[in-house]
Amino acid sequence: MSRDSSRASSESIVTRVIHRPYVWAIVALLLLLVINLGKDPAYLGISVNAATGNLSGNVIDILRASAPIMMIAVGMTLVIATRGIDLSVGSVMAVSGAVSMEFMSTAGGGTVGEALSAAALALAISAALGAVNGVLVSVVGLQPFITTLITMLAGRGLAKVITAGQNTSASNESFRWIANGTVFGFPVVFVIAGIVVAIVAVLVRRTALGLMIESIGINPRAARMAGIRPVGILIAVYVVGGVLAGIAGIFSTASVMTVEVAKTGMAAEMDAILAVVIGGTSLAGGKFSLTGSVIGALLIATLDKTIVFLSIPSSATPAFKAAVIVIICLLQSQRIRALFARRRSGPSSLTPPPRSPAQPRKESVSA
Amino acid sequence: MAITEPIVEMEAISIEFPGVKALQNVNFRLFPGEVHTLMGENGAGKSTLIKALTGVYKIDSGTISVLGAPRAFSGTADAQSAGISTVYQEVNLCDNLSVGENVMLGHEIRGRFGINWKKTNEAAHDALVGLGLGDIDPRRPLSSISLALQQLVAISRAMVSRSRVLILDEPTSSLDANEVEGLFGVIRRLRDQGVAILFVSHFLDQVYAISDRLTVLRNGEYVGEYMTPELSRSDLISKMIGRDFSTLAALGSNRGRAVHATGKPFYSAKNLGRKGFIDPVDIDVHAGEVVGLAGLLGSGRTELGRLIYGADRPDTGEVRISDAITEVHSPIAGLSRKIAFSTENRRDEGIIGDLTVRENLVLAVQARRGWARPLSKREQGDLCEKYLVELNVRPADPERLIKNLSGGNQQKVLLGRWLATRPELIVLDEPTRGIDIGAKAEIQETIAALAGEGMSVVFISSELEEVVSLSERIVVMKDHRKIGEIVNGPDVTAETIVDLIATEGNVA
Numbered sequence A: 001m002s003r004d005s006s007r008a009s010s011e012s013i014v015t016r017v018i019h020r021p022y023v024w025a026i027v028a029l030l031l032l033l034v035i036n037l038g039k040d041p042a043y044l045g046i047s048v049n050a051a052t053g054n055l056s057g058n059v060i061d062i063l064r065a066s067a068p069i070m071m072i073a074v075g076m077t078l079v080i081a082t083r084g085i086d087l088s089v090g091s092v093m094a095v096s097g098a099v100s101m102e103f104m105s106t107a108g109g110g111t112v113g114e115a116l117s118a119a120a121l122a123l124a125i126s127a128a129l130g131a132v133n134g135v136l137v138s139v140v141g142l143q144p145f146i147t148t149l150i151t152m153l154a155g156r157g158l159a160k161v162i163t164a165g166q167n168t169s170a171s172n173e174s175f176r177w178i179a180n181g182t183v184f185g186f187p188v189v190f191v192i193a194g195i196v197v198a199i200v201a202v203l204v205r206r207t208a209l210g211l212m213i214e215s216i217g218i219n220p221r222a223a224r225m226a227g228i229r230p231v232g233i234l235i236a237v238y239v240v241g242g243v244l245a246g247i248a249g250i251f252s253t254a255s256v257m258t259v260e261v262a263k264t265g266m267a268a269e270m271d272a273i274l275a276v277v278i279g280g281t282s283l284a285g286g287k288f289s290l291t292g293s294v295i296g297a298l299l300i301a302t303l304d305k306t307i308v309f310l311s312i313p314s315s316a317t318p319a320f321k322a323a324v325i326v327i328i329c330l331l332q333s334q335r336i337r338a339l340f341a342r343r344r345s346g347p348s349s350l351t352p353p354p355r356s357p358a359q360p361r362k363e364s365v366s367a
Numbered sequence B: 001m002a003i004t005e006p007i008v009e010m011e012a013i014s015i016e017f018p019g020v021k022a023l024q025n026v027n028f029r030l031f032p033g034e035v036h037t038l039m040g041e042n043g044a045g046k047s048t049l050i051k052a053l054t055g056v057y058k059i060d061s062g063t064i065s066v067l068g069a070p071r072a073f074s075g076t077a078d079a080q081s082a083g084i085s086t087v088y089q090e091v092n093l094c095d096n097l098s099v100g101e102n103v104m105l106g107h108e109i110r111g112r113f114g115i116n117w118k119k120t121n122e123a124a125h126d127a128l129v130g131l132g133l134g135d136i137d138p139r140r141p142l143s144s145i146s147l148a149l150q151q152l153v154a155i156s157r158a159m160v161s162r163s164r165v166l167i168l169d170e171p172t173s174s175l176d177a178n179e180v181e182g183l184f185g186v187i188r189r190l191r192d193q194g195v196a197i198l199f200v201s202h203f204l205d206q207v208y209a210i211s212d213r214l215t216v217l218r219n220g221e222y223v224g225e226y227m228t229p230e231l232s233r234s235d236l237i238s239k240m241i242g243r244d245f246s247t248l249a250a251l252g253s254n255r256g257r258a259v260h261a262t263g264k265p266f267y268s269a270k271n272l273g274r275k276g277f278i279d280p281v282d283i284d285v286h287a288g289e290v291v292g293l294a295g296l297l298g299s300g301r302t303e304l305g306r307l308i309y310g311a312d313r314p315d316t317g318e319v320r321i322s323d324a325i326t327e328v329h330s331p332i333a334g335l336s337r338k339i340a341f342s343t344e345n346r347r348d349e350g351i352i353g354d355l356t357v358r359e360n361l362v363l364a365v366q367a368r369r370g371w372a373r374p375l376s377k378r379e380q381g382d383l384c385e386k387y388l389v390e391l392n393v394r395p396a397d398p399e400r401l402i403k404n405l406s407g408g409n410q411q412k413v414l415l416g417r418w419l420a421t422r423p424e425l426i427v428l429d430e431p432t433r434g435i436d437i438g439a440k441a442e443i444q445e446t447i448a449a450l451a452g453e454g455m456s457v458v459f460i461s462s463e464l465e466e467v468v469s470l471s472e473r474i475v476v477m478k479d480h481r482k483i484g485e486i487v488n489g490p491d492v493t494a495e496t497i498v499d500l501i502a503t504e505g506n507v508a
Helices: A002-006 A013-018 A023-039 A058-081 A089-107 A112-140 A144-162 A173-180 A188-205 A209-218 A220-225 A230-254 A268-278 A290-309 A314-332 A334-345 A361-365 B046-054 B076-081 B099-104 B117-130 B147-160 B177-192 B204-210 B233-241 B301-309 B331-336 B346-350 B357-369 B377-390 B407-419 B437-452 B464-470 B494-507
Strands: B008-017 B020-030 B035-039 B061-066 B084-087 B165-169 B196-200 B213-218 B221-227 B267-274 B278-285 B290-294 B316-321 B324-326 B339-342 B425-429 B456-460 B473-478 B481-487
Touching (some): A023 A290, A058 A089, A058 A188, A058 A268, A089 A112, A089 A144, A089 A230, A089 A268, A112 A144, A173 A188, A173 A230, A188 A209, A209 A220, A209 A230, A209 B357, A268 A290, A268 A314, A290 A314, A314 A334, B008 B046, B020 B046, B035 B046, B035 B204, B035 B233, B046 B076, B046 B084, B046 B165, B046 B196, B076 B084, B084 B147, B099 B117, B099 B147, B117 B147, B177 B196, B177 B204, B204 B233, B213 B233, B221 B233, B278 B301, B278 B316, B278 B481, B290 B301, B301 B331, B301 B339, B301 B456, B301 B473, B331 B339, B346 B407, B357 B377, B357 B407, B377 B407, B407 B425, B407 B437, B437 B456, B437 B464, B464 B494, B481 B494
Parallel strands (some): B020 B221, B035 B196, B035 B213, B165 B196, B290 B456, B290 B473, B339 B425, B425 B456
Antiparallel strands (some): B008 B020, B008 B061, B267 B278, B267 B316, B316 B324, B473 B481
16 A cells, blocks of 8 residues: 555565565465366466456456455454454344345335445444444443454344344345446456455545554554544444445345345454454554455455365365464464574574564563 | 561672663662661662562572572562562452452362362451451452452462561552551551561652661662661652762753743643542643653652643643633643643653654644644655754654664654644653663753743653753642742752652651
């Protein structure tokens, strides 16, 4: 983002990317594609439908599948940067899907207007749920983990109330187009996701919002003393997280035009948190990377597709996913890196890894 | 007290941390049946000495003997098994357990079916009775009793492990006068039972009320050991702060320049206070005036500075800025009324470590503008260029992470952060503490120059000489209240302030 380009512009793009924490995510992404290529040399092939100009192929499928993960991952990035966490994103997806399906099946006209109204209503309710999180965290002072755990359970319940516990379907071609349609050959969901990510990036990096979010995440007391008002920023961050989860909910229900209240968005918070961590944003808060989270989302979508493609039994899927992610997190860990660096430079220079700033010994002297 | 054999004897203790000599040749003796107070300013090495004794820090040289035999403890638990218990300022008990469970933790009485809670609670009750705390029910949750009682519970806990040495590190800092009296009752009772007590406190009156013997440290060095009744308060204070004029930089002294304290003040507060924090204070600051806040640590000088800025919300008082009544109840309120506050707690409340120098410098200006109106690259660059050069920050690299700068340079960047907001009143809390002499002199010069340009300055420092040489008027604080105000002049010296603090103490 803007910050990246401002720093050390003399270095080439390659050297800069290599020093990013998400470099291993890129490596893993390429590795997965290579594995798939090994099984099917035509895996990366993209075909163009001569009649419609639509692109199709595995890569396009991955892009399509990555869109909802990208949405919740970007929202989660901002929340985590403020030292928070949002466990409610999956439930908000279900609420958003439930609201839009229920609205369209009741209206039943199948018009464009109805599709837009359904989406607007779904996003408004998602924003409201985000605001509830934000107020509980910033004004009431509850822990983000507990707060969003409550909204996670309450949200799932709300989705069931809205649809009276039924899996609700609706038919509306305009709404379906969001998930299945294409723009210039690319899936609509991916295009929308790209635009939304760009808007969020501009919002946080071209204003002072990103600086303030990072300040609060790194040192909340110092940020307050410098005049930053944390309440408004925290609410805003959780609202953004809610809206993005709402968009993800629309994405994932529009493809089948059905909301499965017990399944839509299930365990999505895990995917989002993983994407953020893989992207190099620390769960301790502070510095964040939207680019990293987008790459993390792409990696998770690719992993999901690879598991299916390699015909790994569905019962083993979570274990396989966990293994890949553990490896990436290990590669990102400072300690593991220091260990590698030490081994490479030989035993003669046993320089200890850079001392963690959490325990400067000098400070304790004056205590 | 005719006991001649010390229970703990530390001789020529030295500890060095990277770049700092924390303790140099410090001696310390602790006798049974005596309260021995460790005195010294913040950073003098009191806590380090305690940690050396309990084995938290390894000593680089010197010897520690307990009951005549040389010992080296591996940590608090090891020290405790040798009968040396420590009760810290922040009570480290388990809030969610009962009083009895806390007292007996690790010493529960076991029966055939695991812990016998009835007997354990009885033993806890006995331990509490031993300290005259028989009316606390051991089954009550710890969180339901006051902080002062929790402190006493922590001491009971130490006594259950049959300690012969009890270390109390600032036990009174959050207690009120009655609670302190209760604690002292317990301490005296233990002393009479023959326990050796090491006491650390910043409150002079308390030190004189409770201790039999004093050891004074200064800058990690041993100053001396004294019997409390034989050392006057003013002598004690001068031993604590030392007579080290060499560190005081040559300054354009503000003495005799007290021309600003006329007419309407820029900032004026009447009865500014906050319950349990600081008693109501009147303070005026005129444009171009440096008002010093003097007093020992814990006297309430920092608290007053925080109330002026709005870092803590005042609950009494009337504030006028440029003669208009106003309220300052949050940092952003202070900032928008052109007040700035540079904290003494640089690490926790000042720098945002993982951000760059540039980002740290522009933060307050940006906060006042709001998030939607970001400073452009150019505006940020201009601010950095101006203040990094003006304040001589080294290295003058705006893209370096601030945590990688030295303390003095971090302090300069923070000063830059506040000056960039173009304040009319700046409160500087210990701006020169813990930084090297060169940076110190530069910051002192900057303060004098700012006042010369018409800025109002409230200057807080533990170094009385520094306060005297920079301030036009000095507000003297003690025990969380204002005890006097001195107009600076040729006759005023650090002793004037010390005398005021010492004599006022005798009255109270």
